[in-house]
Amino acid sequence: MSSNDAGDQHITDVSGTGVPIPGDDVDTDQILPAKFMKEVTFDNMADYLFYDARRDDDGEFNDHPLNRFEGASIAVVNSNFGCGSSREHAPQAMMRWGIDGVVGESYAEIFRDNCKSLGIPAVTADHETVTELQEWIEANPDGDVEIDVEAKTVTYGDETIDVNVDDAMREALVEGIWDTTALMYSNRSKVDATVDELPYVEGDD
Amino acid sequence: MSEGTLYDKVWERHKVTELPNGQDQLFIGLHLVHEVTSPQAFGMLRERELDVAYPDQTFATTDHIAPTEADKRERPLADDQAEEMLSALERNVSESGITFFGFESGKQGITHVVAPELGLSQPGMTVACGDSHTATHGAFGSIGVGIGTSQIRDVLATGCIAADKQKVRRVNVEGELGSGVYAKDVILKVIQELGVDGGVGHVYEYGGPAIEALDMEGRLAVCNMSIEGGARAGYINPDETTYEYLRGREYAPEGDAFEERKAYWESVASDDDAEYDDVVTIDADGIDPLVTWGINPGQVIEVSDPVPDPDDFEGRTDREAAEQALDHMEIEPGESMLGYDVDVAFLGTCTNGRLSDFEEAAKILEGNTVDEGVRALAVPGSETVRQQCEERGIDEVFINAGFQWRRAGCSMCLAMNDDALEGDEVCASSSNRNFIGRQGSKDGRTVLMSPAMVAAAAVEGEVADARDYLDDGPTGGAGGVEEVAD
Incomplete structure (x- = not known):
């Protein structure tokens, strides 16, 4: 198989200015409304990120954080972020808008998996820590926020805080093994062995 | 850590190896594909010059963008984007040798309705689909997981996903459901008690008398909404209800093969002394129908309960969420x-778009008007369901009451076709x-509710209690009490 553009990349840390996206249970229908999923590529998804939430009734940009913190690289979110639909369109839209990493209280699992597939570190901290970081970004829109995936820390201003990174995600990003297709493709013979033992799969390959 | 549960057993049977990042490589025995989340994955495959590894384990249909008005299903579709998605799917499945249930097949419908009714979903399987409601198939005693597009690429190319094993929470649902109370009410009760993020990190094993009494269509409705409780998968141990449902279905084994396969199905059920990461009990005895207010x-x-006061919620964020909802x-x-x-x-969807759902709603609509x-x-939920309803004259009941009787698709659940709310309309929705x-x-x-409640709301023009229309004792179907075989 040919090499791919993403898989060899080691992601040890990401940084840039931040954008707080407050609220629990922010669902993927808000992040990327379904009406914008009728495209066969992800190319234009950045244009649709939080499309409805970012606009007022006249269709003009409102004061949504994504409008106020343009150019940000680190999103700071609260609990159960990305719940609902499995659409990868949501983290694709965030990535294509410019988000390289996410700090939050917790994530819906499919969303977190999708972030891993895309090489977006999604790290967690407790409510107080996350809220303080959100407030700091509000006060320091040009300030740098760095997620160190390897060291499991987030640094902003004079603060360095410990964060949690799911072990599998940390391994995958830091070791550059998040291209799961290549990884699993190399185990084809083992897959055949597993399949042979399954009573419901016809052994035709 | 759990041990001896169906989840543990099915996981072990499908585990290929442990990956360097600590995840397990898990073989997927049934991969369901639809038009919205797959074209990008097929594109990635092409870029890498890879073929679909297990086309015989892969089945496709079109649901999300499917027009539901008969005259709008002629090709090319009027919506250019929808046509492009459908054409791309047709091209992809044809090039890959994947069985496709398109409009012409008579079997088109929502993936999570089609696969169960054709007997594709069976106990002891791993099922994946680029759709979060894949947990539905857990109703058979399988592990069904929703996946993103990069993971669809993984399954297409390798037959596998990289996955973290979850904790297993046993959710015992005690009690008996009254007339006019259904599986939908049970799962809404579970989510009410455990929260929308209560299941994060867990799969739910549903059990207990209120679950075991459900027919397969009711079990499908329960497992379907696992993700709404934060659980990526939910399942119910297979039993005679499961096996009898499967017998005679198009893709289920026949004759001796059925009995042989049944031995496998029985073997994966949770052991009596299985260990769970935790066990919760929900009392569903005599619950009223549930409706969302937020x-x-x-x-x-x-x-029958009042809309809560934000001040009743302990956490600041729950209070804010309640205020936003109100x-x-x-x-x-x-x-x-x-x-x-x-x-x-709106009556339909992968939660409540099956025959018994329409039967229950029809009981309320009979002799009434919208x-x-x-x-x-x-x-x-599928063309098969539509035909079943039409054979029974259920379509006439709906049409006579003033409903539009449509063709199969996801429709107004997420409005990717022409069926959408306008302005601030309120929708009583199944x-x-x-x-x-x-x-x-x-x-x-x-406002989410059971199909019967949707029918009652349609008749009254406001949220109403479906039980006012049902005075004939215990209900059958729609996840009501299982019908006793004669």
């Missing part, structure tokens, strides 16, 4: 949802999500 499926009450729904704490004006009634202010849509904007209008309002 903007996530956890903001739900029994219909504002969006334009209701006040203490009010009853009974009498809440409804503009649209309120003149209500736009009412009946959208069978779907699974009441998120802001979900049904196609950012000001639209969704």
